[in-house]
Amino acid sequence: MKQFTSNPFYKFILFPVGQILAFILGASLVLSLFIILMAYLFRGSITNFDLVERTLTILPKVLVDGITIGFVYATIALGYTMVYGVLEFINFAHSEIFMVGAVVGVELMRYMAARGTLGTTNEYVVIGLAIILGMVTAGALAVTVERVAYKPLRGAPRLVPLISAIGMSFFLQDAVRFILGVTTGEFNVILPPFGTYDQFQLLNIPGMAAPLQIQNKTILLILVTVVMLVGLNYLVNGTKIGKAIRAVAQDRPTASLMGINVNMIISITFLIGGVLGGAAGVLFALKVTRLDPFVGFFPGIKAFTAAVLGGIGNLTGALLGGLVLGLLESFGASYLGIFTNGAFGAEYKDILAFAILILILIFRPSGLLGQTVGQKA
Amino acid sequence: MSKRSYALLTVLVTASIVLAACAPGGGGGAAMPIIKIATQSPLSGGQSVLGVDIKNGAQLALEQLGGPLKEMGFDVQLAPYDDQATPDVGVANAKNIVADASILCGVGHLNSGVMIPSSEEYHTANLPFVSPANTNPVVTTRGYLEVNRVVGRDDVQAPVAEEYAFTELGAKSVYIIHDKTAYGQGVAEFFRTAAEEDGLEVLGFEGTEETANFDALITPMLAAAPDVMFFSGIYNQAGVFFKQARDAGYEGTFLGTDGMDTSELASLAGDALTKGGGMVYTTVAGPASAYPKAAQFATDFKAKFGADPQPFAAQGYDSAGVCLKAIENAAKEAGGSVPTRLAVANAIRALTYDGLTGSLTFDSIGDLPMAKYFIIRINATSAETWSSNEIVAELEFASPGAGGP
Numbered sequence: 001m002k003q004f005t006s007n008p009f010y011k012f013i014l015f016p017v018g019q020i021l022a023f024i025l026g027a028s029l030v031l032s033l034f035i036i037l038m039a040y041l042f043r044g045s046i047t048n049f050d051l052v053e054r055t056l057t058i059l060p061k062v063l064v065d066g067i068t069i070g071f072v073y074a075t076i077a078l079g080y081t082m083v084y085g086v087l088e089f090i091n092f093a094h095s096e097i098f099m100v101g102a103v104v105g106v107e108l109m110r111y112m113a114a115r116g117t118l119g120t121t122n123e124y125v126v127i128g129l130a131i132i133l134g135m136v137t138a139g140a141l142a143v144t145v146e147r148v149a150y151k152p153l154r155g156a157p158r159l160v161p162l163i164s165a166i167g168m169s170f171f172l173q174d175a176v177r178f179i180l181g182v183t184t185g186e187f188n189v190i191l192p193p194f195g196t197y198d199q200f201q202l203l204n205i206p207g208m209a210a211p212l213q214i215q216n217k218t219i220l221l222i223l224v225t226v227v228m229l230v231g232l233n234y235l236v237n238g239t240k241i242g243k244a245i246r247a248v249a250q251d252r253p254t255a256s257l258m259g260i261n262v263n264m265i266i267s268i269t270f271l272i273g274g275v276l277g278g279a280a281g282v283l284f285a286l287k288v289t290r291l292d293p294f295v296g297f298f299p300g301i302k303a304f305t306a307a308v309l310g311g312i313g314n315l316t317g318a319l320l321g322g323l324v325l326g327l328l329e330s331f332g333a334s335y336l337g338i339f340t341n342g343a344f345g346a347e348y349k350d351i352l353a354f355a356i357l358i359l360i361l362i363f364r365p366s367g368l369l370g371q372t373v374g375q376k377a
Numbered sequence: 378m379s380k381r382s383y384a385l386l387t388v389l390v391t392a393s394i395v396l397a398a399c400a401p402g403g404g405g406g407a408a409m410p411i412i413k414i415a416t417q418s419p420l421s422g423g424q425s426v427l428g429v430d431i432k433n434g435a436q437l438a439l440e441q442l443g444g445p446l447k448e449m450g451f452d453v454q455l456a457p458y459d460d461q462a463t464p465d466v467g468v469a470n471a472k473n474i475v476a477d478a479s480i481l482c483g484v485g486h487l488n489s490g491v492m493i494p495s496s497e498e499y500h501t502a503n504l505p506f507v508s509p510a511n512t513n514p515v516v517t518t519r520g521y522l523e524v525n526r527v528v529g530r531d532d533v534q535a536p537v538a539e540e541y542a543f544t545e546l547g548a549k550s551v552y553i554i555h556d557k558t559a560y561g562q563g564v565a566e567f568f569r570t571a572a573e574e575d576g577l578e579v580l581g582f583e584g585t586e587e588t589a590n591f592d593a594l595i596t597p598m599l600a601a602a603p604d605v606m607f608f609s610g611i612y613n614q615a616g617v618f619f620k621q622a623r624d625a626g627y628e629g630t631f632l633g634t635d636g637m638d639t640s641e642l643a644s645l646a647g648d649a650l651t652k653g654g655g656m657v658y659t660t661v662a663g664p665a666s667a668y669p670k671a672a673q674f675a676t677d678f679k680a681k682f683g684a685d686p687q688p689f690a691a692q693g694y695d696s697a698g699v700c701l702k703a704i705e706n707a708a709k710e711a712g713g714s715v716p717t718r719l720a721v722a723n724a725i726r727a728l729t730y731d732g733l734t735g736s737l738t739f740d741s742i743g744d745l746p747m748a749k750y751f752i753i754r755i756n757a758t759s760a761e762t763w764s765s766n767e768i769v770a771e772l773e774f775a776s777p778g779a780g781g782p
Binding site for chain 2: 048049054057058061062065068069177181187188190193198200213215284287288289290292295298329330332333334335337338342345346347349
């Protein structure tokens with residue numbers, strides 16, 4: 001048994017992937033059973049079509065949609081939760097770091113399209129380059145923001161850096177809007193079409209009439225995100241830097257007494273959060289094809305909520321929270337209109353998701369996986 | 378002094394220098410009375426492609442048609458405002474516009490949802506506005522003297538769209554999505570009423586403010602399998618939605634309204650607009666090529682602004698032209714002095730104006746007695762080829778008046 005758990009392959013690859021799968025299966029199962037139960041209960045109230053049949057038909061697609069957007073939220077949520085763990089501070093500008101990574105990645109693709117090299121290069125190389133560029137830019141921006149806006153305020157009362165973060169968020173939105181206006185003159189940043197990532201893989205599910213269509217880009221998003229999460233897990237749990245991050249998160253003065261360069265560790269934390277956010281941004285841009293300076297705002301808020309839902313400061317919690325929130329949103333948006341016969345449409349999906357969030361927090365205030373931290377001496 | 382005081386002093390000195398430099402030079406000294414025409418449209422943000430061209434159309438009109446007023450001794454200027462397609466901003470700008478006494482007439486807005494609250498301000502100040510693009514009936518059914526429009530209305534446009542879907546496209550079912558604004562929801566409601574009257578089955582009626590990820594809306598729509606999909610909103614939302622819906626496998630026809638009438642839609646949606654059932658939209662403002670008198674306007678516009686005019690630019694030109702003519706008439710009646718806003722408002726209603734888009738007169742609530750509606754099928758897959766769209770039908774209907782259809 002000891003050989004089993006201390007073997008690095010199991011510890012750092014199999015176990016995290018297994019954990020992610022367990023979360024996905026668990027949340028999907030709970031929500032699917034719930035919605036099928038509701039379909040049976042309300043079967044009689046819908047006359048145009050069979051509620052149970054319609055529910056089951058779209059269920060696989062709803063699950064895939066929910067997991068996809070859940071991973072995006074989870075990746076952004078990790079940025080929030082890591083910074084909170086280390087500094088006990090919510091970095092509200094993180095949504096704009098996400099947006100900047102997305103915009104930079106898409107601008108690279110547009111540049112390549114203008115130069116004519118987009119069609120000739122392998123599409124996955126292009127996407128890879130865009131992700132790397134997005135990651136580098138977002139990471140650099142995150143570190144800069146920390147140095148400029150948060151470090152000078154480190155000793156100040158809690159609210160002051162918070163306001164600074166909110167201000168930074170607005171500043172970045174308008175800075176990007178200004179830069180876009182001056183360089184391209186357009187508000188929208190549109191993804192140029194290329195490659196085959198829009199095409200479908202068909203998955204035949206026994207019992208379903210039509211096969212489930214999953215786009216290549218969805219598969220790409222999930223794969224890249226899982227790789228990043230496994231990498232992050234290894235970084236935090238298996239390397240010396242990770243140990244230092246965990247030490248600073250646990251007790252900053254003692255960590256500094258132990259010889260850890262606290263400022264550098266904090267910068268590295270922001271860097272990691274920024275890198276994750278930038279990658280999530282490029283993948284999100286592939287999915288939605290059109291960006292503008294305000295595209296980070298809503299995913300950012302939802303990801304922050306997901307981080308709180310999972311237990312703020314807890315990395316696994318951010319993952320679970322993101323997945324749960326993504327699934328809730330997807331289920332809400334797709335099923336509300338069908339179940340209420342048009343009375344409550346998809347526009348109320350956020351009400352549903354956040355109502356459930358509030359309920360969960362009432363019963364578990366520290367979040368799904370959070371631990372109530374005692375007063376630090 | 379301490380370091381902090383030095384810093385504060387430096388900031389204050391810099392700020393005062395900057396402010397002094399930015400102050401408008403020479404407040405006085407203008408011997409000629411200034412008459413301004415305001416424009417309010419989205420100049421920034423997701424809908425700016427249409428909004429900027431409305432302003433540009435008005436600007437061109439001021440240059441080309443401002444002669445008579447200049448001869449009377451007035452200095453005619455344009456006062457553009459950016460309402461960012463947001464009601465709050467529109468109302469705040471409206472207060473500023475109303476406070477500027479030299480503004481005698483206005484051209485705007487693009488969005489009915491912004492025009493309706495802003496026009497309350499205009500009405501209180503008797504400032505007349507001519508709208509180049511607002512189609513929601515409520516804009517004029519309140520019966521304000523100050524509000525006019527040079528385009529048709531949604532309570533005619535939506536039944537026109539529905540009629541086309543039902544008879545020409547032979548659709549048996551439709552799925553309706555709107556953008557929850559006064560305009561979008563209004564059109565969708567009218568469409569739904571017309572569909573129910575004709576027996577066209579409405580499989581879903583959803584509203585959304587989502588602009589990025591439409592997955593969760595598309596999944597139930599695909600499951601319902603409608604023949605036709607009607608989206609009433611603005612192009613920045615519609616373009617992304619159509620692309621994602623087509624990518625997800627929807628084969629039917631997309632139906633839209635005038636908010637989609639811009640080449641930017643083709644940039645956003647690409648070949649989603651021509652694959653499968655394609656896309657058809659109704660509009661109250663055709664392309665400049667649809668108006669025989671607008672050929673010279675299109676050339677002049679391109680020469681001055683470097684690009685072909687978007688839809689509603691010609692309407693912006695005509696709206697400003699109406700303003701200028703009305704101010705000229707009112708000034709003549711006032712014996713050559715600057716007229717009052719009320720006089721201009723009355724002059725607009727008394728006017729018959731020969732514009733690019735036709736002969737314009739306004740009925741008792743500010744509508745055109747007869748308005749044109751176009752049905753256009755999209756053949757373009759990029760912004761450059763937007764002019765390849767085909768006008769399927771050009772119809773003319775009387776305005777329903779204050780009571781509705």
